[in-house]
Amino acid sequence: MSFRAAVITFPGSNCDRDMAVAIEKVSGTAPIRVWHGDAHLPEDLDFIALPGGFSYGDYLRSGAMAANSPIMRSVKRRAERGVPVLGVCNGFQVLTEAGLLPGALMRNAGQTFICRTVALTVENSQTLFTGGYDNGQTIRIPVAHHDGNYFADEDTLDRLEGEGRVAFRYAENCNGSRRDIAGVLNAAGNVLGMMPHPERAVDAAHGGTDGLALFENAVKALAEA
């Protein structure tokens, strides 16, 4: 059975190819590339990925324009039906702006663009995306963002922590994110947004392969489902 994944490309996405390469590397099947202006996603998708980049030049707010792209109506419907959705970096910003994940990504507290590999702690390994890691495991994944400062009000943060919806934390807070949060899940657990780029850590030539387990586990879990 082949793994049917879609990678959405918005005008200004720049990690869409990396995402497609990472998914193909673990699944053996090239993802379907979908343009933001398309009205509908292909049928029977196993996985949807929203890549990093600077959709619409970050006009208005990072992710705000892309969140209102025609294709996002279809992404929302699939997410509500339980199809796994992964948003990385700008993809995370798009998911918060689209209301699929709580909170918002603000300008980094240090005001600078951060581009380096950081240590993350796996907070919840009982999810489709994180089952290949152990709770409390430290993994090293690159970040590259200007607007990665995760914000949500205290009640929302308490709820996220209480429900095990914090997937990853920064071992060392690099951008001012509330409670060191690097990645969050929706209530159903099928939508993950994260600022670090797992697709940039899937080959020894990348300098690390800690991102591989995320894609491998998603493919494995969905094949067994």
Add this chain to the structure above:
Amino acid sequence: MKIRVHVSLKPGVLDPQGRAVHHALEGLGFAGVDDVRVGRMIELDVANDTSDDALTEMCEKLLANTVIENYRIEKVG
């Protein structure tokens, strides 16, 4: 009808940009600046019969992110 939508960060939300501008003002020698918050002003030219509800919806759905921002609608005339 000319409309101005003023978007500002909610109180309590850290504004690193405002803080940097604050430091720059102090660097220029301006004393007595207690705080700086940077917002955004959006000008719209809309049909005269545009309802208040429609303007509010524009702000809620796109112009402001109400997780972190407040907005104020000003009718300029």
